[in-house]
Amino acid sequence: MKQKEKYLTVKIAEIFAPLLTEKKRIKFYYGGRSGGKSYAFADSLLLKGRQEKLLIACLREIQDSIKDSVYKLLCDRISLYQLNDYQIFENRIENKISGSKFIFKGLRDQDAHHIKSLEGVDIAWIEEAQTISKRSWDILEPTIRKDGSEIWISMNRELENDPLWIAVAAHPDDRTLVRKVNYTDNPFCPQEIKIQAQKCQSKSPDDYAHIWLGEPLRQGHNKLISAELVRRAFELSIISSDSPLIIGLDVARFGDDSSVFCFRRGRWCYKFISYEKLDNVEVANIATNLIKDYQPYRVFMDIGGQGAGVYDILKDRGFIEIIRGIYFGEKAINEERYFNRRAEMWDNVRGWLASSPQVQLPEDEDLFNELTGVNKKYDRRGRLQLEEKDEIKKRLGRSPDKADALALTFAEPIYNADEPRLYRQGQISLEEIFTTQLKGRNEIW
Ligand SMILES: Nc1ncnc2c1ncn2[C@@H]1O[C@H](COP(=O)(O)OP(=O)(O)OP(=O)(O)O)[C@@H](O)[C@H]1O
Numbered sequence: 001m002k003q004k005e006k007y008l009t010v011k012i013a014e015i016f017a018p019l020l021t022e023k024k025r026i027k028f029y030y031g032g033r034s035g036g037k038s039y040a041f042a043d044s045l046l047l048k049g050r051q052e053k054l055l056i057a058c059l060r061e062i063q064d065s066i067k068d069s070v071y072k073l074l075c076d077r078i079s080l081y082q083l084n085d086y087q088i089f090e091n092r093i094e095n096k097i098s099g100s101k102f103i104f105k106g107l108r109d110q111d112a113h114h115i116k117s118l119e120g121v122d123i124a125w126i127e128e129a130q131t132i133s134k135r136s137w138d139i140l141e142p143t144i145r146k147d148g149s150e151i152w153i154s155m156n157r158e159l160e161n162d163p164l165w166i167a168v169a170a171h172p173d174d175r176t177l178v179r180k181v182n183y184t185d186n187p188f189c190p191q192e193i194k195i196q197a198q199k200c201q202s203k204s205p206d207d208y209a210h211i212w213l214g215e216p217l218r219q220g221h222n223k224l225i226s227a228e229l230v231r232r233a234f235e236l237s238i239i240s241s242d243s244p245l246i247i248g249l250d251v252a253r254f255g256d257d258s259s260v261f262c263f264r265r266g267r268w269c270y271k272f273i274s275y276e277k278l279d280n281v282e283v284a285n286i287a288t289n290l291i292k293d294y295q296p297y298r299v300f301m302d303i304g305g306q307g308a309g310v311y312d313i314l315k316d317r318g319f320i321e322i323i324r325g326i327y328f329g330e331k332a333i334n335e336e337r338y339f340n341r342r343a344e345m346w347d348n349v350r351g352w353l354a355s356s357p358q359v360q361l362p363e364d365e366d367l368f369n370e371l372t373g374v375n376k377k378y379d380r381r382g383r384l385q386l387e388e389k390d391e392i393k394k395r396l397g398r399s400p401d402k403a404d405a406l407a408l409t410f411a412e413p414i415y416n417a418d419e420p421r422l423y424r425q426g427q428i429s430l431e432e433i434f435t436t437q438l439k440g441r442n443e444i445w
């Protein structure tokens with residue numbers, strides 16, 4: 001008697017449909033507990049493995065025994081659906097009809113020789129991807145090299161800088177599909193799980209956000225500058241300082257922003273002056289007067305927007321020795337660590353606030369909200385990056401003009417003319433100061 005062919009009815013939530021319908025190099029699903037990721041991946045792979053001959057590798061960072069893997073889940077699904085075309089072996093699963101094969105491996109212990117066995121893989125499923133190291137990913141990605149091969153990734157976010165998150169999902173390209181899925185998106189989520197989630201929500205919203213909504217652990221880490229650091233700087237009162245005066249000038253970009261001058265001498269930041277609705281000539285006139293009256297050592301100004309016009313006027317008036325134009329978006333002095341100049345300058349503010357002896361800021365709630373309101377993130381190279389200006393603006397309701405003006409005073413290290421660095425026989429040349437500048441020696445803020 002001809003055996004009636006069984007079809008696997010894929011009962012997966014719509015959000016997982018792209019696993020089966022879309023052609024993408026990487027399919028990245030992340031979220032909190034019980035979103036249905038493991039089941040959906042398992043069912044989709046079993047279905048695909050029946051349709052054509054595929055080599056499917058189920059991977060994780062560490063796999064001491066097959067029990068650590070998704071082997072058991074696949075076996076359970078095979079048994080539930082009575083997929084008799086699948087044959088289960090001790091350490092692999094094969095489809096007798098299509099010839100598909102599931103293999104299971106831990107990545108950490110793969111040496112170059114073993115990893116080669118993955119070169120013919122059609123689909124690699126990385127489960128519990130939050131534990132995958134950057135090293136494992138760097139070895140794996142080029143190994144999955146067969147034409148049309150796909151990498152499926154399921155992750156419960158752990159930290160903000162989960163290596164695979166940064167490498168793959170934080171800035172996805174058009175060959176990468178990224179979807180967030182939580183228990184609330186899982187139509188099969190058991191009642192018991194929902195009760196546990198709700199209990200957690202009422203007890204600790206932070207735990208709930210992490211465990212059930214898939215947010216990375218906060219640990220206060222996504223704020224660049226903590227409230228505590230800023231409050232501490234408000235408390236101090238320094239009367240004066242011998243350090244050179246640095247002025248940061250953030251020129252208004254649009255009608256609703258202010259142009260702000262920030263005055264700082266070393267660890268003493270003592271004044272902000274804001275002006276609204278000035279044109280370039282008016283801002284340049286004010287800057288000219290301030291330069292004449294206070295004789296700053298440097299004026300750093302943002303020339304990404306309107307500031308360029310002000311810069312040209314000041315240059316024309318002969319202040320080229322004093323003024324420096326800075327593009328927030330340009331590459332950082334320390335390119336390895338910072339995504340751009342803006343991230344670098346803001347992180348210098350953070351370092352300054354945390355330094356000892358303590359530093360001082362004028363008490364100002366606008367400044368407080370601006371400094372503590374900016375979130376940080378990391379780009380795919382692991383470099384510090386600030387969130388986009390539009391996002392900050394949306395939250396603050398305005399641009400962080402004062403904080404940007406303060407950040408500008410940290411655009412470049414300033415050399416303390418009063419304390420020349422002794423070099424060789426007590427001699428130091430200007431050129432040497434300049435060429436060692438980036439190594440951070442003898443510099444002061
Ligand atoms: N297709 C399905 N059919 C029946 N039940 C399902 C299905 N998908 C998910 N479930 C139910 O939802 C629960 C959570 O699914 P799953 O374990 O796949 O989620 P997950 O996102 O991998 O969660 P975790 O982060 O806990 O690993 C399962 O234990 C199961 O009870």
Ligand SMILES: [Mg+2]
Nearest residue numbers: 037038039154
């Ligand atoms: Mg899972």
